[in-house]
Each structure stands twice: as structure tokens, then as C-alpha cells.
Amino acid sequence: MSSEKEPIALASNFIRAIVEKDLEQHKFARKKWVGSPGDAAHQAMGQVDAAKIRTRFPPEPNGYLHIGHAKSIFLNFGLARDYGGICHLRFDDTNPEKENQEYVDSITEMVHWLGFGWQNGKENNLYFASNYFDFMYRAAESLIENGHAYVDSQTADEMRMNRGTLTEPGKNSPDRDRSIAENLQLFREMRAGKHADGSLVLRAKIDMASPNINMRDPAIYRVRRAHHHNTGDTWCIYPMYTFAHPIEDALEQITHSICTLEFEDQRPFYDWLLERLAEANLLAHPLPHQYEFARLNLTYVVLSKRKLIDLVEGKHVNGWDDPRLPTLAGARRRGYVAEGFKLFTDRIGVSKADSWIEYTILEDCMREVLNEASERRIAVLDPIKLVIDNYADNKTEDCFAPNHPQKPELGKRTVPLTKELWIEREDFEETPPKGFFRLMPDGMVRLRYGYVVKCTGFEKDAAGQITTVRCEYLPDTKSGTAGADAIKVKGNIHWVSAAHAYAAEVRLYDRLFKEAHPGEGDRDYINDLNPNSVKTITAQLEPSLKDAKPEDRFQFERHGYFVADRKDSVAGKPVFNRTVTLRDAWQK
Numbered sequence: 001m002s003s004e005k006e007p008i009a010l011a012s013n014f015i016r017a018i019v020e021k022d023l024e025q026h027k028f029a030r031k032k033w034v035g036s037p038g039d040a041a042h043q044a045m046g047q048v049d050a051a052k053i054r055t056r057f058p059p060e061p062n063g064y065l066h067i068g069h070a071k072s073i074f075l076n077f078g079l080a081r082d083y084g085g086i087c088h089l090r091f092d093d094t095n096p097e098k099e100n101q102e103y104v105d106s107i108t109e110m111v112h113w114l115g116f117g118w119q120n121g122k123e124n125n126l127y128f129a130s131n132y133f134d135f136m137y138r139a140a141e142s143l144i145e146n147g148h149a150y151v152d153s154q155t156a157d158e159m160r161m162n163r164g165t166l167t168e169p170g171k172n173s174p175d176r177d178r179s180i181a182e183n184l185q186l187f188r189e190m191r192a193g194k195h196a197d198g199s200l201v202l203r204a205k206i207d208m209a210s211p212n213i214n215m216r217d218p219a220i221y222r223v224r225r226a227h228h229h230n231t232g233d234t235w236c237i238y239p240m241y242t243f244a245h246p247i248e249d250a251l252e253q254i255t256h257s258i259c260t261l262e263f264e265d266q267r268p269f270y271d272w273l274l275e276r277l278a279e280a281n282l283l284a285h286p287l288p289h290q291y292e293f294a295r296l297n298l299t300y301v302v303l304s305k306r307k308l309i310d311l312v313e314g315k316h317v318n319g320w321d322d323p324r325l326p327t328l329a330g331a332r333r334r335g336y337v338a339e340g341f342k343l344f345t346d347r348i349g350v351s352k353a354d355s356w357i358e359y360t361i362l363e364d365c366m367r368e369v370l371n372e373a374s375e376r377r378i379a380v381l382d383p384i385k386l387v388i389d390n391y392a393d394n395k396t397e398d399c400f401a402p403n404h405p406q407k408p409e410l411g412k413r414t415v416p417l418t419k420e421l422w423i424e425r426e427d428f429e430e431t432p433p434k435g436f437f438r439l440m441p442d443g444m445v446r447l448r449y450g451y452v453v454k455c456t457g458f459e460k461d462a463a464g465q466i467t468t469v470r471c472e473y474l475p476d477t478k479s480g481t482a483g484a485d486a487i488k489v490k491g492n493i494h495w496v497s498a499a500h501a502y503a504a505e506v507r508l509y510d511r512l513f514k515e516a517h518p519g520e521g522d523r524d525y526i527n528d529l530n531p532n533s534v535k536t537i538t539a540q541l542e543p544s545l546k547d548a549k550p551e552d553r554f555q556f557e558r559h560g561y562f563v564a565d566r567k568d569s570v571a572g573k574p575v576f577n578r579t580v581t582l583r584d585a586w587q588k
């Protein structure tokens with residue numbers, strides 16, 4: 001398990017090593033590509049593929065992408081970019097249920113947002129697996145014709161019973177030795193709609209005694225009367241994922257098919273199937289190869305489409321792009337940036353060992369990128385008044401604040417100083433604890449970019465809450481003037497002119513879950529939700545922030561990184577989301 005205390009160098013990525021070795025050995029030097037997916041005959045008409053490798057990112061359009069998908073996107077598109085290859089975006093839409101256009105649209109939008117595309121010269125490498133149904137059907141008939149598949153009429157229960165266990169072999173189906181002619185006829189009847197849903201299944205004929213249960217005659221086609229978003233009612237039989245996926249890779253001439261570890265046990269079937277189809281001359285060598293890596297597990301969130309759907313549908317959050325959600329749409333609204341995800345995926349690396357990554361590592365990556373990229377602004381999140389009693393009533397004076405402390409080239413901006421200011425409630429203490437250097441009765445502090453002031457008194461409301469602090473300023477101490485250093489004070493507080501401030505809605509987001517491993521053991525992950533994951537406040541912001549455009553990002557000095565919400569901001573009235581605090585508040 002990683003921890004935020006470990007130094008994290010650029011982590012290793014074993015798949016890069018594999019690609020480099022394959023390229024060195026010219027493994028794909030003669031692979032052909034005609035410009036579009038297709039079988040051996042189709043590709044044979046093409047030239048040697050100009051893409052040195054082909055990878056793919058194959059989401060099923062049955063939900064929104066999450067942070068785990070970002071790892072896969074950077075891996076697949078990143079390998080292609082770094083090794084002279086091409087990465088396809090392929091919608092794995094062979095399952096007719098649960099898939100829809102809204103998901104397709106949001107997936108393409110997020111892949112673009114992360115900085116990747118699929119238009120490569122004249123070639124548009126965006127594909128839909130459902131366009132391969134004809135070939136898949138032909139491949140299934142070919143297996144039958146060559147004695148590698150049979151139609152099974154056992155019930156689902158019988159099949160389960162006869163599959164055996166990890167320690168016991170399975171039992172052959174009574175239908176396993178049907179003649180090729182009978183199998184073909186039954187399979188064609190399945191396609192023609194002559195059999196009820198679930199009544200017949202086409203299975204690969206491999207080995208019911210295989211130590212790998214996935215090789216015990218896996219199902220490859222089932223009868224399912226369901227409308228498909230792309231093919232409509234053309235089909236009433238649909239291929240199983242484990243049959244469809246290798247074929248999709250092969251038709252697209254994928255060289256490195258990268259998936260998560262749970263598919264490791266499927267690799268023998270992946271290879272078996274493609275070899276059988278190559279023997280039948282439907283596919284040509286070199287065939288794609290599957291590589292498995294450890295999926296991303298991130299503390300304090302859930303990365304599973306099903307759980308994310310539950311959170312949205314159960315109204316635990318406000319829609320798919322709620323800034324607290326680990327969806328990419330949510331992360332974007334929260335103010336996370338694509339470069340931060342890039343840094344994150346580089347840091348965590350790619351390995352075969354399952355582990356949990358600390359959420360703080362992701363936050364640190366965002367901080368690093370945002371620190372560089374964000375201009376500074378002043379915001380008072382929990383305002384109380386500070387009145388400078390010896391300052392002229394109607395005077396407005398310019399103070400100059402640097403836009404970025406490490407980048408003087410970004411210049412300074414003007415912030416107005418007046419008699420009445422907003423300061424942070426926590427910057428005044430009536431009875432200060434030891435080591436408190438900000439405002440206190442009779443204490444002195446510098447108003448950042450302004451004057452040194454001395455506290456002269458304070459006022460409370462009926463409830464005993466401080467409402468106003470009073471002070472006097474020392475006229476010769478303005479920052480940037482010769483007298484600025486004449487008086488040394490330890491504290492330095494930020495402020496906004498009350499007459500000029502923009503009172504804005506600001507959302508302070510925190511972690512969605514209060515537990516590092518939501519739902520661990522037999523807890524319901526819903527019970528692990530953090531009840532204080534968002535707090536909406538009215539903050540007093542420096543006046544220039546009124547002009548912020550949706551997705552403008554800033555560091556609010558001393559508070560963290562904030563973004564103008566891309567949905568709820570209107571011109572002249574932006575709403576801000578806290579992306580991440582300056583430091584990790586959860587560290588123990």
C-alpha cells in the first residue's frame with residue numbers, strides 16, 4: 001500500500017518495457033492496415049501499417065468515466081503517442097442493455113478534455129464494437145464448422161452445476177457431441193428468432209476439465225431479444241463480452257490490448273479464439289496480445305460505475321458532474337486539471353500488483369499543477385468587519401498585489417483600500433493562544449499589500465459573536481514604500497475593501513467519503529458518506545473576481561485553489577468551487 005509519506009519518483013511502467021522490446025524485435029513490421037477495421041482479406045488489401053503500435057481505450061457506454069478510466073486513457077493514448085502508434089477510441093457496445101447516447105457523448109467529451117483525440121490524419125479511429133456483429137456471427141459459424149463450438153440446451157442452472165469447481169473438473173454437456181450440421185442449424189434458428197431468450201447458448205468446445213474455469217466451454221452467444229442503440233432490432237442473439245472483445249481487437253489490428261487484472265484468466269481464451277479464427281483464415285498473424293495491469297483503487301472514493309450510478313440515482317450527490325464525485329465530469333467541475341491527471345498517472349506508474357493509492361497523491365498532483373498555473377487573488381471566506389478609525393471616510397487608495405509570487409512577469413493588480421474592510425474571523429482573537437501572530441486587542445499586524453494597523457477595540461453581537469474589529473493605521477508603513485520596514489510585525493493578514501467586495505457564492509468541497517476504504521468489510525459504503533462533504537458560503541472576494549469566466553482558476557491566498565463553476569456561473573456573477581486546499585487537512 002502506498003502512503004503519502006513515501007517519496008514518489010516517476011514510477012515504472014512494465015507495459016512500456018514490453019512495447020519497447022516488441023518494437024526492437026520488429027514484431028509488427030509486416031502487419032497490414034487498410035485504413036479501417038476488418039478481417040484478414042480486408043486488411044490484406046492494405047499497406048504495412050504506418051502506426052508502429054495500435055492500442056485502444058474501450059469503454060462500455062453504460063456510465064460516466066471515472067478517475068480509474070483516466071489511468072487507462074493515459075496508458076493507452078500515452079503509449080501510442082510515445083511510440084509512433086495510434087490509439088483507437090472504441091465503444092464496447094455489444095451488450096444491448098444499459099447503453100445510451102448520453103454516455104457516448106460524455107465519454108468522447110472527457111477523452112478530449114484529457115487531451116487526446118482519435119482523428120489521425122485522414123483516419124478517424126473512433127469505432128463501435130456493435131458494427132462488428134456481422135463478423136462476430138460469421139466467426140461463430142466458422143467455429144461451429146470447424147468443430148470448435150456447439151449449441152447447448154442445458155438450463156443456466158444445469159450449466160452452472162456442470163461447470164465444476166476450482167478443485168473438481170466440470171462435466172461434459174449432453175449436447176457437446178451434436179453434429180456440426182445440427183449445431184449450424186440450431187445456431188441459425190437462434191439468429192432467426194426461433195428460440196426463446198435463454199433457451200439455447202452457443203459454447204466454445206474446449207475442455208471441461210481445464211484447471212482454468214474460463215476454458216470450460218465458455219458461452220459465446222446467447223439469445224436475447226433486446227433493442228440495441230446502434231443496430232436496433234436486427235439481432236436477437238448477442239455475443240458474450242469474452243468472445244466479442246478479442247475479435248474487436250483483431251479487426252482493428254490492435255497490437256497491445258491492455259486491460260485490468262480481472263481479465264488475466266481470460267487471456268487463454270482470448271488467445272485460443274484468435275488462433276482458431278486465424279486457422280480458418282478469417283484473421284491474420286500477428287494477432288493482438290492481451291496485457292493486464294492493476295486497476296486504480298483510490299482511497300476515500302468509489303471507482304465503480306455501478307456504485308456511481310447508485311450515488312447519482314439515490315440522490316446522494318447532485319448529478320453526474322457533482323464536484324464531489326470521482327467521475328471525470330465531476331473532477332472537471334471541481335477544478336481538477338488534465339495535466340494534474342497526467343502527473344498523477346506518471347507518478348503512480350503501471351504495475352501488476354493491486355494496491356490502494358492515497359487520495360492525497362492525486363490532490364498533491366493537482367496542487368502542483370495549479371500552483372504553477374493559477375494567479376493569486378484575495379478572498380475572505382468567513383468575514384468580519386475591520387474599521388480603520390483614523391482613515392478618511394471616503395478615501396480609496398490603490399494597493400498592488402502580485403499575480404503570482406514566483407512569476408513577476410505576470411505583473412501586479414490593483415486592489416482598493418478603504419476605511420472598512422472584510423477580514424477573516426479567524427484572524428482576530430480576543431484571547432489569543434500562545435504563538436498567535438494575527439490581530440488581538442492592542443496587537444499590531446500588517447494588512448497584506450497595505451499598512452500596519454494596531455487594534456484598538458472590537459464589538460460583539462447579542463450572541464457574543466465578534467462582528468467588528470477596530471484599529472488605527474500607521475500612515476508611513478505602506479508596503480512597497482521606504483517606511484514599510486520601519487515597524488516589524490509578525491502577522492500579515494488579507495482583507496478586502498467592504499465597499500468594493502464581490503459577495504459570492506463559494507462551495508467548500510471536502511471528501512465524499514469519511515472512510516479511506518468505503519464499504520470495507522460488511523459496512524454499506526453509503527453509510528461511509530461524509531455528511532459534511534460540501535458547505536456553501538457567501539464569501540467576500542476582491543472586486544476583480546466578479547469578471548471571472550467559467551473555468552477560470554485562482555489560488556485564493558491562504559485558502560486553496562478555486563475555480564469558477566462551469567455550470568452555475570453567470571456573467572458578472574461567478575460562483576466558485578474549492579478544488580483543493582493549500583495543504584492536506586486530513587493528514588494525521
Ligand code: ATP
Nearest residue numbers: 058059060068069071072259260295296303304305
Ligand atoms: P467499472 O468497473 O467502473 O464498471 P469497467 O471496467 O466496467 O468499469 P469499462 O467501460 O469497461 O469500465 O472500462 C474501459 C476501460 O477502462 C477498460 O479497459 C478498463 O480496464 C479500464 N478501467 C476501468 N476502471 C479502471 C480502473 N479503476 N483503473 C484502471 N483502468 C480502469
Ligand code: MG
Nearest residue numbers: 058059060092
Ligand atoms: Mg467493463
